[in-house]
Amino acid sequence: MTVLRLENVAKNFGAIDALKGVSLKIAKGEVIGLMGDNGAGKSTLVKIIAGNFRASTGRIFIKDQEVVLHNPLDARRNGIEIVYQDLALCDNLTAAANVFLGRELTRRIGPIRINDYAAMNRRAAELFGELKSETRPRDLVRQMSGGQRQAVAIARTRLSNADIVLMDEPTAAISVRQVAEVLNLIRRLRDQGVAVVLISHRMPDVFGLADRVVVLRRGEVVADKPVEATSPQEVTGLITGAIEYA
Amino acid sequence: MPDPKPAAQVADLAQAIDRQTNTRLTALFAEQATWVFLAAVLAALILSLATDTFASPQNLFNVTRNFAFVGLVALGMTVVIISGGIELSVGSVVCLSAMVQAIVMNAGFGFWTGAVLALGASAMVGFVNGALIAWLRMPSFVVTLGMLSIARSLAMVLSDNRMIYEFGPDQDLLFLLGGGSTFGIAHPVIALVGLGMLTAFLLRWTRWGTHVFAIGANERAAVLTGIAVPWVKISVYVFAAIMAGVTGILEAGWLGGVTTNLGQSMELAVIAATVIGGANLLGGSGTVTGAIVGAALIEIIRNSLILLGISTFWQGAFVGFFIILAVAFDRLRALRSSR
Numbered sequence: 001m002t003v004l005r006l007e008n009v010a011k012n013f014g015a016i017d018a019l020k021g022v023s024l025k026i027a028k029g030e031v032i033g034l035m036g037d038n039g040a041g042k043s044t045l046v047k048i049i050a051g052n053f054r055a056s057t058g059r060i061f062i063k064d065q066e067v068v069l070h071n072p073l074d075a076r077r078n079g080i081e082i083v084y085q086d087l088a089l090c091d092n093l094t095a096a097a098n099v100f101l102g103r104e105l106t107r108r109i110g111p112i113r114i115n116d117y118a119a120m121n122r123r124a125a126e127l128f129g130e131l132k133s134e135t136r137p138r139d140l141v142r143q144m145s146g147g148q149r150q151a152v153a154i155a156r157t158r159l160s161n162a163d164i165v166l167m168d169e170p171t172a173a174i175s176v177r178q179v180a181e182v183l184n185l186i187r188r189l190r191d192q193g194v195a196v197v198l199i200s201h202r203m204p205d206v207f208g209l210a211d212r213v214v215v216l217r218r219g220e221v222v223a224d225k226p227v228e229a230t231s232p233q234e235v236t237g238l239i240t241g242a243i244e245y246a
Numbered sequence: 247m248p249d250p251k252p253a254a255q256v257a258d259l260a261q262a263i264d265r266q267t268n269t270r271l272t273a274l275f276a277e278q279a280t281w282v283f284l285a286a287v288l289a290a291l292i293l294s295l296a297t298d299t300f301a302s303p304q305n306l307f308n309v310t311r312n313f314a315f316v317g318l319v320a321l322g323m324t325v326v327i328i329s330g331g332i333e334l335s336v337g338s339v340v341c342l343s344a345m346v347q348a349i350v351m352n353a354g355f356g357f358w359t360g361a362v363l364a365l366g367a368s369a370m371v372g373f374v375n376g377a378l379i380a381w382l383r384m385p386s387f388v389v390t391l392g393m394l395s396i397a398r399s400l401a402m403v404l405s406d407n408r409m410i411y412e413f414g415p416d417q418d419l420l421f422l423l424g425g426g427s428t429f430g431i432a433h434p435v436i437a438l439v440g441l442g443m444l445t446a447f448l449l450r451w452t453r454w455g456t457h458v459f460a461i462g463a464n465e466r467a468a469v470l471t472g473i474a475v476p477w478v479k480i481s482v483y484v485f486a487a488i489m490a491g492v493t494g495i496l497e498a499g500w501l502g503g504v505t506t507n508l509g510q511s512m513e514l515a516v517i518a519a520t521v522i523g524g525a526n527l528l529g530g531s532g533t534v535t536g537a538i539v540g541a542a543l544i545e546i547i548r549n550s551l552i553l554l555g556i557s558t559f560w561q562g563a564f565v566g567f568f569i570i571l572a573v574a575f576d577r578l579r580a581l582r583s584s585r
Contacts (some may be wrong), residue, residue: 073472088467090460092530101460102471104453114451
């Protein structure tokens with residue numbers, strides 16, 4: 001089942017064409033590796049899907065329904081979540097508080113509503129369990145490793161049962177040892193039927209994880225093929241322009 | 247040949263040990279309020295032994311009442327500092343609130359009419375501060391510095407820079423609330439305890455409290471997760487202004503007269519108390535207990551200098567020393583936890 005379909009999505013900033021008619025399909029439980037050089041249009045594309053930018057032309061379909069995403073909240077309502085490169089976590093709060101940030105569970109005591117920490121910790125523990133992460137709900141994010149922080153940011157996307165998760169360079173800022181942990185988290189997401197758009201510069205991540213590779217160059221899709229049908233060498237060529245199209 | 251431990255395992259072990267020691271140290275260092283409290287208790291003990299007067303009921307009554315005013319304003323300041331801001335106009339708001347209360351009561355209206363108008367005026371000041379900071383994204387330092395000047399000037403305009411010492415039919419009630427006591431505890435101290443518990447509750451148990459901490463730590467994250475950041479910020483400044491407003495009313499009752507220099511430079515003592523109590527001026531951390539204990543320590547220092555016959559000119563040096571010590575403490579803690 002196709003969960004997200006882009007039809008001829010273009011975006012220009014004044015005279016600059018950041019995206020020139022990109023068409024793309026993502027199925028449930030599929031991982032797409034989105035690759036390209038700086039300025040190729042990756043982040044513009046992701047920002048359009050995440051509701052940060054409006055496309056200049058083109059159409060977006062979610063589960064075959066055309067949608068217009070005015071802002072990130074719109075995108076979230078349509079089942080799209082984004083894990084930012086800096087993860088957008090608050091260091092001074094616990095893992096559970098970060099997962100529930102802005103969506104805190106409360107309970108009533110007489111006329112007032114108070115935070116239901118027990119329920120939030122329980123639910124967060126379940127989410128971390130599903131992701132097979134050892135992150136503990138009550139730990140402060142300040143004290144966590146890069147992999148655990150990533151688990152917190154990913155658990156946040158599970159809270160709303162997102163169908164599509166956009167991940168912006170999830171392995172860029174963490175130690176080599178933790179990369180494997182993060183890649184496993186993404187596999188868990190996929191196993192739960194989530195479609196993942198993985199933006200990455202790292203060939204091993206994309207080839208180890210993605211079902212398809214999409215290469216952008218100067219705002220155009222120059223390749224969209226299964227990983228089995230391509231190689232890191234070819235993708236590198238496509239990114240740099242040494243290979244025109246594939 | 248003995249089997250060498252795999253490098254990864256050794257690293258894990260080292261990390262685990264490191265983490266455990268860190269946890270202990272962090273736990274020890276985490277509660278700055280505890281240390282400040284101990285310092286205050288120690289100073290009080292030494293003073294009790296060194297002087298006949300410190301432990302006298304009258305002196306203890308005075309000490310607690312005196313720090314209650316700074317403590318009350320520090321409650322609001324704590325919330326502002328947690329949110330990553332600063333509020334320099336609180337001293338002027340204390341004055342404006344007291345002046346509105348005084349003028350309204352002087353004109354023959356009752357205490358509660360005065361209190362509603364005084365707190366309303368304070369809340370308005372807080373709203374303007376918050377709106378400029380949240381919507382126009384102006385730095386809180388600049389906005390509240392401007393308001394420091396404006397609010398005091400308004401108090402002067404309203405009163406024509408006169409001292410007001412006649413408070414109409416409800417005068418006794420005003421004096422009782424600000425200057426009286428119940429079971430030997432000064433009323434401002436009771437107000438401090440009550441409002442302190444309220445503030446602690448709001449910070450710990452409500453969504454609002456969580457959002458204040460979140461904004462102070464990572465405003466962008468708060469925005470991205472859908473928190474109504476501007477409104478939370480505005481509410482924070484309104485809260486701080488209302489605390490200053492309550493303090494103004496109580497101080498009017500205690501002093502029995504209101505002049506336009508009431509609360510002058512008070513913001514510095516309040517920020518000092520908050521910082522000594524462990525609030526981080528970069529935002530994201532701070533506690534109610536810390537603010538109250540910080541206020542207490544400053545007052546004990548002041549009181550002890552007087553009782554020991556040391557020139558009060560030294561007061562600034564001692565308070566300054568503790569501010570710097572507190573921040574040094576905080577840096578040490580940050581260095582330890584980042585290791």
